[in-house]
Amino acid sequence: MESAGRHTHADVVVIGGGPAGLAAAVAARRAGAGRVVIVERDVRLGGILPQCIHAGFGVKWFGEELTGPEYAGRFVKQAADAGAESMLETMVLEITRDLRVVAVSPRDGLVMVECGAIVLAMGCRERPRGALAIPGTRPAGIFTAGTAQRLVNIEGVVLGRRAVILGSGDVGLIMARRLTLEGVKVEAVVEIMSYAGGLARNIQQCLRDFDIPLYLGHTVSRVHGRDRLEGVSVAPVDDRRAPIPDKEWFIPCDTLLLSVGLIPENELSAACGIELDPATGGPIVTDEMETSVPGIFACGNVVHVHDLVDHVTEDGMVAGEAAAAAAAAALASASGAATAGAIAVTTAAAGAMAGAEGGARAKGGAGAGTRTTTMTGTGAGARPAHYSGRAGVPAGEGNGDGTSRISGTRTLGEIRPGSNVRYVVPQRFVQGGERGGGGRTLTISLRPSEPAENVVVEVSAAGKVLRRQRKEKVRPGEMLQVNIDRRTLPSGDGVVTVSIVSR
Amino acid sequence: MTKGAGEFTVTCVACPVGCEVTVSDRGEVRGNRCDRGREYALLEHRDPRRILTSTVRTTCPDLPLLPVRTDRPIPKRLLFEAAKILATECISRPVKAGDVVVRDILGTGASAVATDDLF
Numbered sequence: 002m003e004s005a006g007r008h009t010h011a012d013v014v015v016i017g018g019g020p021a022g023l024a025a026a027v028a029a030r031r032a033g034a035g036r037v038v039i040v041e042r043d044v045r046l047g048g049i050l051p052q053c054i055h056a057g058f059g060v061k062w063f064g065e066e067l068t069g070p071e072y073a074g075r076f077v078k079q080a081a082d083a084g085a086e087s088m089l090e091t092m093v094l095e096i097t098r099d100l101r102v103v104a105v106s107p108r109d110g111l112v113m114v115e116c117g118a119i120v121l122a123m124g125c126r127e128r129p130r131g132a133l134a135i136p137g138t139r140p141a142g143i144f145t146a147g148t149a150q151r152l153v154n155i156e157g158v159v160l161g162r163r164a165v166i167l168g169s170g171d172v173g174l175i176m177a178r179r180l181t182l183e184g185v186k187v188e189a190v191v192e193i194m195s196y197a198g199g200l201a202r203n204i205q206q207c208l209r210d211f212d213i214p215l216y217l218g219h220t221v222s223r224v225h226g227r228d229r230l231e232g233v234s235v236a237p238v239d240d241r242r243a244p245i246p247d248k249e250w251f252i253p254c255d256t257l258l259l260s261v262g263l264i265p266e267n268e269l270s271a272a273c274g275i276e277l278d279p280a281t282g283g284p285i286v287t288d289e290m291e292t293s294v295p296g297i298f299a300c301g302n303v304v305h306v307h308d309l310v311d312h313v314t315e316d317g318m319v320a321g322e323a324a325a326a327a328a329a330a331a332l333a334s335a336s337g338a339a340t341a342g343a344i345a346v347t348t349a350a351a352g353a354m355a356g357a358e359g360g361a362r363a364k365g366g367a368g369a370g371t372r373t374t375t376m377t378g379t380g381a382g383a384r385p386a387h388y389s390g391r392a393g394v395p396a397g398e399g400n401g402d403g404t405s406r407i408s409g410t411r412t413l414g415e416i417r418p419g420s421n422v423r424y425v426v427p428q429r430f431v432q433g434g435e436r437g438g439g440g441r442t443l444t445i446s447l448r449p450s451e452p453a454e455n456v457v458v459e460v461s462a463a464g465k466v467l468r469r470q471r472k473e474k475v476r477p478g479e480m481l482q483v484n485i486d487r488r489t490l491p492s493g494d495g496v497v498t499v500s501i502v503s504r
Numbered sequence: 505m506t507k508g509a510g511e512f513t514v515t516c517v518a519c520p521v522g523c524e525v526t527v528s529d530r531g532e533v534r535g536n537r538c539d540r541g542r543e544y545a546l547l548e549h550r551d552p553r554r555i556l557t558s559t560v561r562t563t564c565p566d567l568p569l570l571p572v573r574t575d576r577p578i579p580k581r582l583l584f585e586a587a588k589i590l591a592t593e594c595i596s597r598p599v600k601a602g603d604v605v606v607r608d609i610l611g612t613g614a615s616a617v618a619t620d621d622l623f
């Protein structure tokens with residue numbers, strides 16, 4: 002692959018132009034990275050947001066309730082103003098441990114970019130229907146909720162007249178309201194679990210506002226219809242989540258939406274040998290959002306599925322800033338070893354990287370002709386020695402062994418989920434690190450396994466409780482965050498456990 | 505919790521706790537953990553309002569639909585009718601996010617504004 006196509010350089014390459022990637026690009030530029038390029042396979046920037054036309058974005062970040070396109074618009078502008086470039090309609094095919102990105106676009110063919118750091122921001126995809134074995138026929142009229150959202154909100158397709166939604170995730174709830182207001186009769190939302198998947202706010206404003214029934218502990222037990230969907234059978238489920246046949250009833254409908262979960266998009270990460278967390282489906286990351294491969298960072302839904310975009314933006318900012326530092330460190334260490342002239346100042350080829358022409362309405366910003374200092378010597382064997390020379394980040398004591406060291410030169414502590422915690426992010430923390438999560442504070446995001454009331458989120462290490470935070474209610478559909486003071490963290494490669502316990 | 509005849513129950517969305525707040529027919533509020541919930545439930549009972557988000561058709565082949573929102577919440581009972589008005593609209597001129605697309609919907613004083621650029 003290496004000889005084919007165009008060859009270029011960038012300090013930071015961001016894969017994916019959704020809110021995570023846009024924030025990372027903004028932060029990387031603000032942190033001083035020279036050439037920052039967003040590679041996006043779609044014709045425009047914004048990720049999933051352009052199809053999320055409802056309001057509910059940015060309450061935390063901007064202090065106002067924006068729609069998806071508005072939220073995306075603000076960050077597309079910030080990225081352009083910050084001088085990030087974009088390559089649209091360009092699909093990344095491969096990333097390598099020595100920090101090369103191989104992509105393909107209809108216009109440029111194969112493109113190979115050597116980088117100082119990579120940020121993964123590929124988002125997630127919907128759990129496909131095939132993964133669910135619903136008995137019955139396979140007629141037309143069955144869609145995943147996100148696909149339905151794109152068809153209705155972007156393309157203006159009329160899906161049908163009567164709909165049933167399987168799964169109570171946010172996408173399905175939002176679509177229940179949207180379809181209802183478009184004149185479709187939404188007969189029911191059917192959820193196999195005993196609790197709703199989406200945000201409480203969406204249950205109220207998308208279902209109860211319109212008297213749409215929500216059947217908890219139920220599932221679609223059969224699909225009917227030959228060419229077009231004619232209806233579904235719905236039944237309550239037993240303890241093993243199997244439908245109880247004699248309680249089944251029939252709901253006539255011509256449309257079935259599946260809102261049964263999202264999976265982080267990590268084919269590229271897995272192929273490059275990045276360590277994934279089975280609980281999140283995303284890369285294991287440090288509090289600086291660095292993956293197990295030095296110089297490759299990750300943020301947003303590719304790390305774990307977020308319910309609020311504001312947190313995606315926060316992650317992206319951390320990842321972008323850290324990636325800029327890693328790229329600078331790589332450059333510095335390469336110039337230290339520049340005996341063989343490994344550094345070259347190149348002028349980025351004009352045009353090809355300036356994404357704004359790609360048929361897109363979003364402008365990629367200062368592209369053409371930017372003078373960028375890039376490394377040319379990052380080939381095999383010359384992997385940039387990240388961090389080793391980075392100022393302000395002292396290497397921790399207690400080096401050596403330990404499974405918890407995922408980044409070459411620093412000691413990492415580990416954060417693990419305890420009782421009633423499905424997962425935690427980050428799963429590692431940098432000893433002595435001050436940046437991730439902001440200065441002295443380390444922010445841990447977590448999701449409960451089961452809903453519970455009157456609980457305490459407890460952070461502990463070596464039998465000592467570091468932090469207790471009371472919560473009235475916790476639900477798997479709502480991500481929690483807990484802040485801890487870094488000075489209380491165990492030294493060396495210690496283990497921190499986060500649990501949800503009753504009060 | 506049993507629900508009396510004229511009672512009204514709503515999930516408070518003012519914070520993530522999501523209390524189930526009930527307003528009795530005599531206007532007594534219960535189930536709220538704080539004052540914000542009381543305010544919210546009383547307003548929901550008296551005059552529930554929502555921002556309407558929708559789309560209007562366009563003549564632009566690259567963007568057949570333009571996303572819009574009302575610039576302020578409108579009475580909940582008018583949502584369907586307002587959505588119908590937007591469904592009959594078609595835009596053939598360039599607009600920027602924030603531009604008014606339909607003025608004063610159903611006498612509410614609220615306008616539908618574009619949430620994205622067109623052309």
Ligand SMILES: Cc1cc2nc3c(=O)[nH]c(=O)nc-3n(C[C@H](O)[C@H](O)[C@H](O)COP(=O)(O)OP(=O)(O)OC[C@H]3O[C@@H](n4cnc5c(N)ncnc54)[C@H](O)[C@@H]3O)c2cc1C
Pocket residue numbers: 016017018019020021022040041042043047048049050053056057058059091092093094122123124125147150171172175266269300301302303307308309310311313
């Ligand atoms: C229906 C729905 C409703 C939501 N409602 C709300 C809400 O009300 N409030 C709220 O705060 N949040 C909401 N969210 C959540 C929020 O939208 C997401 O958390 C956020 O968009 C995730 O951002 P991201 O950048 O990680 O991923 P995405 O937005 O998915 O962006 C990923 C991008 O990467 C690109 N990409 C992937 N692979 C490649 C590749 N190989 N090469 C090049 N490009 C690639 C994709 O094309 C895409 O543009 C909602 C989400 C959905 C789906």
Ligand code: SF4
Pocket residue numbers: 516517518519520521522523535536537538539540541542
């Ligand atoms: S009543 Fe108070 S505590 Fe309960 S959801 Fe509303 S704002 Fe939150």
